[in-house]
Amino acid sequence: MDELELDFWFVAAATRRTIHQYQLALDAVVLRSDGISASSLLARLNAELAHYQAQIDRREHKLAAADQHALRTLTAALRVRGTELAQMAAPVAWCQSELTPEPSSAQLDFAQEAASALVKLPCEIIAVPNADIGYATPVPIKHWQAPLPRGGLEPVVVFVPPLELRATTMLPLLVHEVGHTAVAANRLLTKVRDASGEEWSSAVEEAATATEAQTGTARAAALVQCDDTLQRWVVELLCDALATAYCGPAYLFAFAGAVLPHSIDAPSWTHPPPSERLGAMLGLLRGIGCDPRHTYSSSPLAGWLTYVENASLKLNESTERLLRHCTQIRPRIHATALDHLAHENFTPPTPAPHVTELLERRIVVAADPDGKRPIERRLIIDAAWRLIFTSTTWGGASPEAILRSSDDIEYQEILDRSIDLSYLVERWNEVTPAT
Numbered sequence: 001m002d003e004l005e006l007d008f009w010f011v012a013a014a015t016r017r018t019i020h021q022y023q024l025a026l027d028a029v030v031l032r033s034d035g036i037s038a039s040s041l042l043a044r045l046n047a048e049l050a051h052y053q054a055q056i057d058r059r060e061h062k063l064a065a066a067d068q069h070a071l072r073t074l075t076a077a078l079r080v081r082g083t084e085l086a087q088m089a090a091p092v093a094w095c096q097s098e099l100t101p102e103p104s105s106a107q108l109d110f111a112q113e114a115a116s117a118l119v120k121l122p123c124e125i126i127a128v129p130n131a132d133i134g135y136a137t138p139v140p141i142k143h144w145q146a147p148l149p150r151g152g153l154e155p156v157v158v159f160v161p162p163l164e165l166r167a168t169t170m171l172p173l174l175v176h177e178v179g180h181t182a183v184a185a186n187r188l189l190t191k192v193r194d195a196s197g198e199e200w201s202s203a204v205e206e207a208a209t210a211t212e213a214q215t216g217t218a219r220a221a222a223l224v225q226c227d228d229t230l231q232r233w234v235v236e237l238l239c240d241a242l243a244t245a246y247c248g249p250a251y252l253f254a255f256a257g258a259v260l261p262h263s264i265d266a267p268s269w270t271h272p273p274p275s276e277r278l279g280a281m282l283g284l285l286r287g288i289g290c291d292p293r294h295t296y297s298s299s300p301l302a303g304w305l306t307y308v309e310n311a312s313l314k315l316n317e318s319t320e321r322l323l324r325h326c327t328q329i330r331p332r333i334h335a336t337a338l339d340h341l342a343h344e345n346f347t348p349p350t351p352a353p354h355v356t357e358l359l360e361r362r363i364v365v366a367a368d369p370d371g372k373r374p375i376e377r378r379l380i381i382d383a384a385w386r387l388i389f390t391s392t393t394w395g396g397a398s399p400e401a402i403l404r405s406s407d408d409i410e411y412q413e414i415l416d417r418s419i420d421l422s423y424l425v426e427r428w429n430e431v432t433p434a435t
């Protein structure tokens with residue numbers, strides 16, 4: 001278990017109301033992790049609580065980075081669930097003033113709604129601001145098979161960069177993170193892999209042969225390494241496909257804003273080259289009839305997307321072989337994601353004129369003009385991106401507009417409130433019978 005993985009279970013345990021419930025949660029942990037006992041985790045939890053209590057007693061306001069991280073994770077989890085542990089009452093109050101902004105209810109509701117569509121098992125989103133790791137989710141749960149044995153909601157932790165807590169147009173990135181749990185819980189990687197059959201093993205074998213020749217790694221180790229990389233890459237491509245199928249082009253723009261400024265062509269052992277990811281998203285969007293290069297044809301944005309998709313990559317032979325396999329199985333990855341989402345796929349219709357008009361005038365929009373039906377949240381985000389690329393405010397349909405609009409806090413705030421209110425309208429309708 002690495003640090004991140006332990007944090008996941010730590011949050012899972014901390015979100016249970018009582019020590020007895022911790023014990024139930026911890027029992028569940030033991031069922032799925034080797035070598036860590038419930039009592040040692042419980043001991044760690046109690047030691048952490050005592051440690052923070054002591055710091056509060058001494059009025060020490062300077063926490064070490066690791067402590068801050070652990071504390072943030074804990075307190076965010078507690079606040080998000082509206083739960084207060086007796087032991088944590090003081091630390092929570094003390095920390096709230098020190099912490100970066102917490103996720104908004106619109107963000108949490110949006111991620112929770114996505115989780116229902118993607119994960120399809122009882123789960124609860126815990127969004128934790130974390131400056132150190134960007135967008136991430138600890139999903140080492142390869143064997144996530146069923147809800148907690150004694151009932152209850154499986155916690156799905158997603159980390160969000162604190163600076164982006166107010167960038168509502170970036171919300172689709174959380175869907176990618178939730179996608180990791182969906183892939184693990186529904187064995188989507190296995191589905192893709194099984195369908196690839198021989199092709200998968202020959203790609204791994206050829207890549208391993210190249211690795212052997214290049215680095216002198218022993219055959220067995222090279223095979224494991226190449227298979228591991230291919231699995232990780234395909235998982236990322238599956239999460240991209242789920243987020244694209246669920247959000248439409250909005251995911252691609254959010255991805256472009258978050259990932260492409262850092263790199264367009266460099267692969268890592270965990271992620272395929274961003275250009276491959278972008279190419280795959282464009283392919284999926286073309287398939288469902290919403291390629292943004294068509295919508296914004298002959299604009300700098302369309303030209304830039306094509307440029308990134310075709311970026312020439314300098315890869316070694318082994319990486320090149322794995323990447324070729326990813327490109328070959330693209331249709332299978334997309335079909336798996338689209339089948340999995342079924343009726344939850346989203347092909348954005350042209351947004352209703354009143355949505356665009358109100359957003360353009362920076363007025364919150366949450367319902368149809370008669371105020372009765374809430375506006376689908378994905379449509380609000382899609383309309384928000386359309387406005388960004390058609391208005392001169394951020395520079396029109398250009399790649400720069402993606403970044404400029406993320407920094408426009410007032411605009412992002414209007415979107416956040418629109419999404420939040422749309423959920424309120426929905427809940428209002430649920431408790432108020434139509435007349």
Ligand SMILES: [Zn+2]
Binds near residue numbers: 236
């Ligand atoms: Zn990912």
